Amino acid sequence: MMPALGNDRTETLRDALTRHLVAEGTIHDLDVAAAFRTVPRHLFIPHVPLEIAYADDVVLMKRNQAGVAISSVSQPSIVALMLEQAEIRPGDRVLEIGSGGYNAALLRELTGPEGSVTTIDIDADVTERARALLDQAGYDDVRVVQADGEYGVPEGAPYDRIVVTVTAWDVPTAWVDQLRPGGRIVVPLRVRGQTRSIAFDRVEGHLESRSTTLCGFVCMQGAGANYERLVPIAGDEVSVCFDEDQEIDAHPFDGVLDQPRHQTWSSVVVNREEPLLDLNLWLASTLPGYCVLSGERTGVTPTPRGGAAAVATRDSVAYLTCRRVRRTPSSFVELGISSHGPDGRDLADRMVDQLRIWDTHHRRGPGPAFQVHAVGDEPPPGFQIARRHSYITVSWAA
Numbered sequence: 122m123m124p125a126l127g128n129d130r131t132e133t134l135r136d137a138l139t140r141h142l143v144a145e146g147t148i149h150d151l152d153v154a155a156a157f158r159t160v161p162r163h164l165f166i167p168h169v170p171l172e173i174a175y176a177d178d179v180v181l182m183k184r185n186q187a188g189v190a191i192s193s194v195s196q197p198s199i200v201a202l203m204l205e206q207a208e209i210r211p212g213d214r215v216l217e218i219g220s221g222g223y224n225a226a227l228l229r230e231l232t233g234p235e236g237s238v239t240t241i242d243i244d245a246d247v248t249e250r251a252r253a254l255l256d257q258a259g260y261d262d263v264r265v266v267q268a269d270g271e272y273g274v275p276e277g278a279p280y281d282r283i284v285v286t287v288t289a290w291d292v293p294t295a296w297v298d299q300l301r302p303g304g305r306i307v308v309p310l311r312v313r314g315q316t317r318s319i320a321f322d323r324v325e326g327h328l329e330s331r332s333t334t335l336c337g338f339v340c341m342q343g344a345g346a347n348y349e350r351l352v353p354i355a356g357d358e359v360s361v362c363f364d365e366d367q368e369i370d371a372h373p374f375d376g377v378l379d380q381p382r383h384q385t386w387s388s389v390v391v392n393r394e395e396p397l398l399d400l401n402l403w404l405a406s407t408l409p410g411y412c413v414l415s416g417e418r419t420g421v422t423p424t425p426r427g428g429a430a431a432v433a434t435r436d437s438v439a440y441l442t443c444r445r446v447r448r449t450p451s452s453f454v455e456l457g458i459s460s461h462g463p464d465g466r467d468l469a470d471r472m473v474d475q476l477r478i479w480d481t482h483h484r485r486g487p488g489p490a491f492q493v494h495a496v497g498d499e500p501p502p503g504f505q506i507a508r509r510h511s512y513i514t515v516s517w518a519a
């Protein structure tokens with residue numbers, strides 16, 4: 122493919138962005154690097170200055186009436202990570218779910234003249250813009266479809282690769298059915314309040330994870346939307362978030378934080394920079410009533426951005442916190458649990474037990490593996506999350 126436009130300035134900026142992504146270890150694949158050097162990102166976001174078009178930043182394109190972001194041109198490093206995960210080869214037939222134009226053009230570079238790219242978006246504004254910008258940039262052979270991506274694009278199936286660029290809570294049956302056996306789907310899957318881009322291979326009708334990486338995307342609209350429930354526990358200030366499949370009985374009442382606080386420490390020390398995503402999923406895998414606490418209130422230990430791992434019953438809540446460790450660099454903290462309510466101490470003890478098990482057996486391990494089986498199939502042993510179309514199984518090797 123050849124981009125329609127290019128000049129020294131944009132080529133220099135593209136080269137600098139690519140070098141940055143290679144230097145920070147995001148891009149390893151030479152073909153992905155070549156695609157980043159070729160596709161003129163600025164043509165897909167013509168309303169922003171060139172410096173912003175070639176910064177490693179997301180560019181917001183649309184908000185809904187409530188002010189929530191619903192469409193964006195994704196951050197180059199996330200795009201690159203997902204392309205690396207997808208391992209696209211010349212000749213591949215690729216379906217992208219969630220359009221914008223830029224990633225579809227990168228995919229078109231990677232699939233080459235023998236391959237094909239179809240991109241689908243639920244929003245007509247997005248598909249109209251993507252169609253026009255892809256044409257202008259010289260990628261007029263990318264197929265753009267306006268419909269709910271929950272159902273895939275059956276006319277183009279089977280696909281060698283499906284790349285989902287919108288946060289999903291489930292893997293709809295259509296996506297698995299439209300993937301060829303041995304094919305790969307890369308999907309930002311949201312499980313218990315955290316989003317990971319997971320590369321799954323289709324193995325005998327189910328999916329097995331090959332790699333995972335932290336990411337963030339706008340949320341799926343349409344038939345696949347709304348799998349989370351926010352429950353206020355201190356008016357508008359603090360809430361806990363549960364997934365759709367969790368027992369409603371576990372919801373604590375609004376006001377639970379007004380009960381006296383109990384504090385327990387675990388002796389587990391971590392560096393503040395250490396990502397605790399796996400710890401949170403370990404707690405979710407092992408503790409009934411797991412939820413994510415977010416918000417701020419005086420007297421409540423500040424919670425990390427993205428929320429704190431928590432466990433709740435009807436009248437109690439316990440949540441992950443930390444404190445500075447004396448005589449160590451300031452970045453080291455000890456993990457502990459704050460709790461409120463009559464079950465608080467018990468919940469805190471159970472969380473601390475699991476913190477220690479994670480520290481001993483999983484903290485330096487390979488992390489969780491994921492499998493996806495259609496509802497009706499026999500899922501393997503492990504922590505099961507029941508979605509509308511599938512069971513997501515999380516398993517841990519020590």
Ligand SMILES: C[S@@+](CC[C@H](N)C(=O)[O-])C[C@H]1O[C@@H](n2cnc3c(N)ncnc32)[C@H](O)[C@@H]1O
Pocket residue numbers: 191192193194195218219220221222223224225241242243244247268269270271286287338339340341342343344345
């Ligand atoms: C992060 S943007 C996609 C970015 C794009 N791939 C790029 O090249 O930068 C996510 C898109 O997903 C779309 N979307 C949300 N729900 C969808 C659904 N059910 N089916 C298809 N697209 C959907 C939104 O309209 C939004 O444009």
